[in-house]
Amino acid sequence: MARIGLVLHPRRDCSPAVNQVLTWTSTNEVELVASADDVTRLGLGGLHPVSVEELAGTCDGIIALGGDGTLLGAMRLVVDRPVPVLGVNFGNLGFLTEVEGADLDAALGALADGRVTTDLRECLVVRHGEGESIAFNDVVLARVPGEGMVEATLSVAGRRYGHYRCDSLILATPMGSTAYNYAAGGPVVSPGVQGILVTPSAPLNGIARSLLLGPGEPLRLELTDGHPAVELDGVLTGRLEPGRVLEVELRPDAGRLVRIEGSRAADRSRVKLSLLDLPLLPQELLELVPEGLRRRLADAD
Known part of the structure; x- marks a missing residue:
């Protein structure tokens, strides 16, 4: 990679991580x-400061410093010419990011040594x-308080499937x-x-369970009532008005995620996912750690 672009969290100060990347790039040409x-x-x-258009159109790879939202933004940025994107987590969850912020130096070393692969994403x-x-x-049609429920008719590959009425x-x-x-x-798929x-x-009535459509089955949603917000x-x-139509299809090989050889990202994500089901605040999770280990961690800090 002759030119790497940085995509940064829009609010968090990632300057220390930027300096780590700068040190690495200065010694790897x-x-x-x-x-x-x-900047x-x-x-x-x-x-080098560049326009967003130049960042998207000229880089050989992207390093996203932030969280899952930053990574997704980087992937959308280069969707017209997918280049490898490495996600580094400085956020709260980081299900999609490949490495944690503390492991950035090791990840950069793996890049330099070629110990990486890329996974394609649609x-x-x-x-x-x-x-x-x-x-x-995801694409979400979300109920706006006071504006009615989300009501829409679903058609799959040109054939009417059913109706939704939900939040x-x-x-x-x-x-x-x-x-x-x-x-x-x-x-979880x-x-x-x-x-x-x-x-x-x-769901209040209509289709109440998840539906998994195949990659070659485009869907069509016609809004019959409600004024939902749209999140991408x-x-x-x-916002959408009744009568509006959304047509959605899957585009394969639209993004490329960098994977580090020997990474434990998948294991970390499984643990993070299981923790979401616990009725505890993040700080309360520390109570599950043995006291002796908590003291050792505190001493290490």
Whole structure:
């Protein structure tokens, strides 16, 4: 990789991690660039500020410093020319990111040694009128308080399937199955499976269970009532009126995620997922750690 782009969390200060990457690129003959807005916001030196368009169109790879949202934003940024994206977690959950922030130096060493692979990921292509949008995790139609429930008719591959009446309607990729889909009671699906998950949240009547469609089965949603908000990968993008139609299909090989050889990312994600089911606050989880180990960890800090 001759040129690597940084995509940074929009609010968190990732300057120490940026400096780690700068040190690595300066000794590996790699040019490091970031958007001019991020360079100005954090007062970063030593890397080349570029426009978002140049960042998306000229980099050989991307390093996303933040959390799952930052990683998804980086993947959407380069969806027209998918290049490898390495996710480094400085957020809360980090289901999708490959490495934790503390392991960044080791991950950069693996990049330099070529001890990496890439996994292909599909995305959802959403067409509404003349517009087209992209989501790697999920598309959500969410009830707005006082604006009625989400009511929509589903057609699959041109044939009417049924009707939904619910608080939210979630369309997810397998990669995004651990997000809102999981919170709404939908299944966790391996990223190795291709398809579209359709899961209603708090259904009042109509279709009440998750539906997994095949990769070659485009779906059509016609809104019959309600004025829901539309979220793409957790980002609010607008509102819908009754009569509006969304057409959604799967685009294969739309993203490339960097995987480090010997990484324990999958194991960490399974643990994080199981912890979500515990009725405890994050700080209360420390009470599950033996007291002796807690003291040793405190002494190490």
